[in-house]
Amino acid sequence: MYWYTDFIDLPGMQVIKQHPFTSSADTIVVGGGLVGASIASGLARVSRKVTVLDGDDTDFRSSRGNFGLVWVQGKGVNSAPYAQWTGTAAKAWPDFAAELLDTTGVDVQLQQTGGIDYCLTEAEFHAQAVKMQQVHEYTEGLFEFQLLDNKEIRALVPQVSEAVFGASYSEQDGHVNPLKLLKALHISMQILGCEYLPNQSVINIEAQAGGFTVKTKNNRFVCEKLVLAGGLANTELAKKVGMSVPLRPNQGQLLITERVEPFLKIPSIHIRQTDEGTLQIGDSHADIGYDDSTSLQVLAMISRRLLKIFPHLSGANVIRSWAALRVLTPDGLPIYERSEKWPNAYTVNCHSGVTLAAQHATVLSRWIADEELDNVQGIINEFSAGRFSDV
Amino acid sequence: MSFPQAGLVMFKTVCDNEKVEIFVDEQCSSVPEGVSVAAALLLLDAIPLRHSKVDQSPRAPYCLMGVCAECLVTIDGKPGQFACQTVVQSGMRIDRALLHDGEFK
Amino acid sequence: MPVEIDSHYDVVVIGAGPAGMTAAIMLSEYDLKVAVFDEQAEPGGQIYRNVQSAGNVLSTVLGNDPYSRITASHGRKLVDRFVACNASYFPQSLVWNLESLSCIAVRLNNTVHQTSARYVVIATGAQERPVVFAGWELPGVMGVGAAQIMLKSAGALPQTSPVLYGSGPLLYLYAAQIITSGLLPAAILDTASTRGLIRSLKYLPGALRAKKYLKDGVGLLKTVSRSGVPNYKNVTALNAFGDSMLKRIEFTSDSKITHIETELLLSHHGVIPEIQLLRAAGAESDWSESAQCWQPSLDKWGASSVEGLYVCGDGAGISGAYSAEYNAELASIDILYRAGVVVTSERDRLAAEPRVRSRRDKAIRPFLESRYRVPDELLHPSGNTIVCRCESVTADQVTTAVEQGCRGPNQVKSFTRCGMGACQGRMCGPTVEAIVSGLTGCERSEVGHFRARSPVRPISLGTIASLDPS
Numbered sequence: 029m030y031w032y033t034d035f036i037d038l039p040g041m042q043v044i045k046q047h048p049f050t051s052s053a054d055t056i057v058v059g060g061g062l063v064g065a066s067i068a069s070g071l072a073r074v075s076r077k078v079t080v081l082d083g084d085d086t087d088f089r090s091s092r093g094n095f096g097l098v099w100v101q102g103k104g105v106n107s108a109p110y111a112q113w114t115g116t117a118a119k120a121w122p123d124f125a126a127e128l129l130d131t132t133g134v135d136v137q138l139q140q141t142g143g144i145d146y147c148l149t150e151a152e153f154h155a156q157a158v159k160m161q162q163v164h165e166y167t168e169g170l171f172e173f174q175l176l177d178n179k180e181i182r183a184l185v186p187q188v189s190e191a192v193f194g195a196s197y198s199e200q201d202g203h204v205n206p207l208k209l210l211k212a213l214h215i216s217m218q219i220l221g222c223e224y225l226p227n228q229s230v231i232n233i234e235a236q237a238g239g240f241t242v243k244t245k246n247n248r249f250v251c252e253k254l255v256l257a258g259g260l261a262n263t264e265l266a267k268k269v270g271m272s273v274p275l276r277p278n279q280g281q282l283l284i285t286e287r288v289e290p291f292l293k294i295p296s297i298h299i300r301q302t303d304e305g306t307l308q309i310g311d312s313h314a315d316i317g318y319d320d321s322t323s324l325q326v327l328a329m330i331s332r333r334l335l336k337i338f339p340h341l342s343g344a345n346v347i348r349s350w351a352a353l354r355v356l357t358p359d360g361l362p363i364y365e366r367s368e369k370w371p372n373a374y375t376v377n378c379h380s381g382v383t384l385a386a387q388h389a390t391v392l393s394r395w396i397a398d399e400e401l402d403n404v405q406g407i408i409n410e411f412s413a414g415r416f417s418d419v
Numbered sequence: 420m421s422f423p424q425a426g427l428v429m430f431k432t433v434c435d436n437e438k439v440e441i442f443v444d445e446q447c448s449s450v451p452e453g454v455s456v457a458a459a460l461l462l463l464d465a466i467p468l469r470h471s472k473v474d475q476s477p478r479a480p481y482c483l484m485g486v487c488a489e490c491l492v493t494i495d496g497k498p499g500q501f502a503c504q505t506v507v508q509s510g511m512r513i514d515r516a517l518l519h520d521g522e523f524k
Numbered sequence: 525m526p527v528e529i530d531s532h533y534d535v536v537v538i539g540a541g542p543a544g545m546t547a548a549i550m551l552s553e554y555d556l557k558v559a560v561f562d563e564q565a566e567p568g569g570q571i572y573r574n575v576q577s578a579g580n581v582l583s584t585v586l587g588n589d590p591y592s593r594i595t596a597s598h599g600r601k602l603v604d605r606f607v608a609c610n611a612s613y614f615p616q617s618l619v620w621n622l623e624s625l626s627c628i629a630v631r632l633n634n635t636v637h638q639t640s641a642r643y644v645v646i647a648t649g650a651q652e653r654p655v656v657f658a659g660w661e662l663p664g665v666m667g668v669g670a671a672q673i674m675l676k677s678a679g680a681l682p683q684t685s686p687v688l689y690g691s692g693p694l695l696y697l698y699a700a701q702i703i704t705s706g707l708l709p710a711a712i713l714d715t716a717s718t719r720g721l722i723r724s725l726k727y728l729p730g731a732l733r734a735k736k737y738l739k740d741g742v743g744l745l746k747t748v749s750r751s752g753v754p755n756y757k758n759v760t761a762l763n764a765f766g767d768s769m770l771k772r773i774e775f776t777s778d779s780k781i782t783h784i785e786t787e788l789l790l791s792h793h794g795v796i797p798e799i800q801l802l803r804a805a806g807a808e809s810d811w812s813e814s815a816q817c818w819q820p821s822l823d824k825w826g827a828s829s830v831e832g833l834y835v836c837g838d839g840a841g842i843s844g845a846y847s848a849e850y851n852a853e854l855a856s857i858d859i860l861y862r863a864g865v866v867v868t869s870e871r872d873r874l875a876a877e878p879r880v881r882s883r884r885d886k887a888i889r890p891f892l893e894s895r896y897r898v899p900d901e902l903l904h905p906s907g908n909t910i911v912c913r914c915e916s917v918t919a920d921q922v923t924t925a926v927e928q929g930c931r932g933p934n935q936v937k938s939f940t941r942c943g944m945g946a947c948q949g950r951m952c953g954p955t956v957e958a959i960v961s962g963l964t965g966c967e968r969s970e971v972g973h974f975r976a977r978s979p980v981r982p983i984s985l986g987t988i989a990s991l992d993p994s
């Protein structure tokens with residue numbers, strides 16, 4: 029049971045003021061980004077009554093600013109379980125995409141046609157080879173890859189410049205349309221019965237025996253179970269329920285062009301062609317705090333690097349650039365955590381919310397719903413925030 | 420001179436400016452000096468300027484002041500140029516972004 | 525004309541319309557190092573577009589129209605003073621990225637130049653307010669502004685009698701201009717409501733302080749009414765039809781449905797500030813309910829919320845070409861003061877006259893804003909009327925996104941692609957905001973607006989890559 033006051037209800041659209049409001053919802057998910065929406069729809073699928081409290085239109089939303097890769101290459105150089113978790117997620121994607129299409133009618137445009145990581149120089153190429161081999165060994169062969177020389181690359185993508193030294197290629201990589209994914213997850217969770225309440229940035233949480241009181245600007249909500257999926261906001265929110273979740277924003281800048289003739293079937297971390305025909309071009313990494321403005325030098329750097337790989341794109345017009353903030357933990361791996369002090373509070377944090385969506389919406393949600401324990405316990409132990417406690 | 424997809428002539432100039440020759444879809448045409456490419460195309464009745472890449476519908480300049488992006492054409496080989504923000508130059512080659520048998524050239 | 529863009533200026537002025545030219549003239553008189561960037565090939569901005577080269581065009585077409593003659597002669601003088609001043613003027617240069625005062629990116633001859641300034645004056649003017657209706661994407665439908673640009677820049681008149689739709693001074697000015705040159709519009713469809721007319725009367729006494737405008741306005745209306753052109757009032761529910769071109773329109777006037785066959789429909793609903801660069805620079809804007817648009821948040825000198833960034837002219841809030849000069853003077857005076865060129869007393873002395881003039885000139889705005897207020901129903905399209913021309917997104921699709929939980933334009937954009945095209949949301953933004961506001965009951969100021977980002981105009985990868993890495 030929870031309260032709400034003064035919010036606008038769709039589709040009736042009437043403004044309701046100061047009405048005590050009873051709901052059979054038992055779980056509140058804070059955050060309606062890719063992670064929150066994946067978890068909410070996963071919980072709803074196992075018949076939990078869920079309310080999603082989402083923030084404002086202009087909040088930092090990496091779910092609206094990401095690159096859309098379902099990416100395995102290089103994931104888990106420092107962690108075998110992460111490499112495995114990612115590999116399993118990529119394998120689960122076809123079924124997940126089919127199910128989203130089935131429930132929502134939205135085709136998220138999953139293409140798992142492999143992915144290429146281009147290396148401009150010989151040195152880059154050797155470093156890449158070492159990294160890939162390491163992940164291959166970690167995963168006991170679950171992650172497979174090939175190294176390509178220039179000729180082999182151009183057999184796959186003829187437009188690539190002869191100046192590119194080499195590349196790594198993995199069949200397991202792919203991409204989706206991330207905005208269609210966000211939309212599909214939102215539609216899906218609502219079809220499955222979740223209540224979605226936007227413009228409800230959570231400003232405080234009080235834990236008491238048997239549940240939580242969650243406060244937003246105008247409202248108070250009460251729930252039994254709480255899942256924090258507020259991206260970078262989780263660090264602050266988690267403190268209120270006895271968890272320590274160290275996160276930092278890491279800025280990435282991207283460019284998008286007008287629609288061009290389809291030519292690029294295989295995505296890379298630098299460029300992919302969307303199902304609409306536009307080219308999404310990235311990317312950069314900068315630890316500059318909560319700053320999501322683009323910078324001229326970075327945009328120029330991204331363009332120069334891209335044109336070294338695809339010189340024929342020099343005339344393609346950039347329509348927009350943007351910067352978004354990655355949600356990064358100190359070691360770059362997810363944090364999945366259940367509060368020791370308030371065991372009904374959970375938090376889910378990760379950088380690769382697209383790739384891992386298939387896992388978050390299934391096994392991880394079932395773990396939160398207390399329906400799946402054995403299969404994931406290893407992962408949960410591995411990705412607990414406890415690993416940072418001595419730092 | 421007329422263009423295949425043209426309707427009636429929408430605009431007509433009453434001035435006797437000097438003329439320059441430009442090529443529109445490879446046809447040599449004479450237009451007043453100093454006008455924008457979009458104005459020139461309107462005067463030549465080379466309408467539509469483009470077909471929408473999203474729904475294939477025919478489009479023509481709407482604002483002539485660089486706001487609406489309806490006037491994107493290829494100028495001297497460069498695609499996606501704002502025709503209304505570009506002044507015609509003698510010898511300029513302009514290609515409209517039109518569908519031919521359901522495909523962009 | 526200078527060939528090289530320097531790496532630093534005291535002041536960078538963006539836009540060479542009346543506002544930008546005035547600022548450049550004044551600041552360079554005080555020996556500040558000023559650069560002026562403008563995308564056009566010639567100075568003058570919208571109103572004095574091509575006054576230099578096209579003087580003969582206007583006299584040929586509009587020889588008899590005293591209003592246009594006076595405007596042109598005032599403009600020519602301003603342009604002459606601008607060309608003679610010491611500011612470095614770069615025609616055909618586009619400021620496509622305004623990250624901060626120390627990072628201003630200019631495209632000139634397909635190359636990117638980076639420059640910086642102690643002060644930046646945004647004088648980028650206005651755009652016509654996009655008001656959508658079914659069929660507005662058909663060839664044969666254009667802005668009245670576009671038709672006037674054809675007139676000013678190419679001396680071109682429609683070949684067929686156009687239908688004029690909407691309201692506002694520009695609509696009647698253009699009607700009068702073509703009537704004077706011998707072309708009668710087929711009809712004028714006026715959308716201003718009778719309620720607006722009545723409401724505006726209470727602002728009439730204030731407007732009397734700007735007598736010249738009232739007199740000009742009355743003159744225009746007389747020209748139009750004497751011509752006998754059918755003038756439909758309280759027009760709503762306009763639909764445009766045609767396959768590859770406009771063929772026919774249908775509308776309701778005073779509750780009666782009327783059809784007209786026409787091949788040219790010119791639409792105009794007033795103008796709104798062009799504030800894409802301002803927003804990309806991170807400066808704040810406020811929703812103005814009376815002007816029905818977003819306006820930069822400015823102090824009385826025109827300083828924005830970003831230190832050192834000023835806005836003047838129509839980009840600061842619609843007030844017309846003369847006011848543009850006055851508020852450009854005020855911004856320049858404040859810059860001179862902050863740069864240590866003039867002291868407080870000198871600043872206040874210099875500012876006295878432009879301030880009085882500006883107030884007097886703006887006295888007509890409340891009257892015009894209520895007289896020509898766009899009726900709400902025109903701002904809330906429905907069905908498969910296209911809202912976003914670039915991405916062909918319909919009103920229904922926007923409505924569905926709101927029903928799916930989108931509460932702001934940016935989330936709607938993510939769900940529908942509305943606003944993702946080459947116009948950067950300039951043509952659909954106001955409509956999306958209005959639809960969200962209408963469906964949720966939230967005020968426009970709360971609904972917010974699209975986030976603006978660089979480039980403010982599409983620019984090629986090769987051009988961006990051309991930036992000197994140092």
Ligand SMILES: Cc1cc2nc3c(=O)[nH]c(=O)nc-3n(C[C@H](O)[C@H](O)[C@H](O)COP(=O)(O)OP(=O)(O)OC[C@H]3O[C@@H](n4cnc5c(N)ncnc54)[C@H](O)[C@@H]3O)c2cc1C
Pocket residue numbers: 538539540541542543544561562563564568569570571572617618619620647648649650651652668669670672694697795801836837838839843844845846848980
């Ligand atoms: C279509 C139209 C018709 C009008 N007709 C009349 C009229 O008949 N009478 C009247 O009193 N008022 C009219 N107005 C209003 C009048 O034009 C303005 O009041 C006046 O021009 C404001 O001056 P400004 O200097 O602020 O802007 P503008 O005159 O618009 O000048 C802005 C300049 O900035 C340039 N610019 C913009 N962005 C960039 C960039 N990123 N980089 C480089 N350059 C850039 C533009 O090319 C333009 O030259 C009209 C407005 C419009 C839109």
Ligand code: FES
Pocket residue numbers: 457480481482483484485486487488489490501502503504
């Ligand atoms: S006609 Fe609108 S941008 Fe060129």
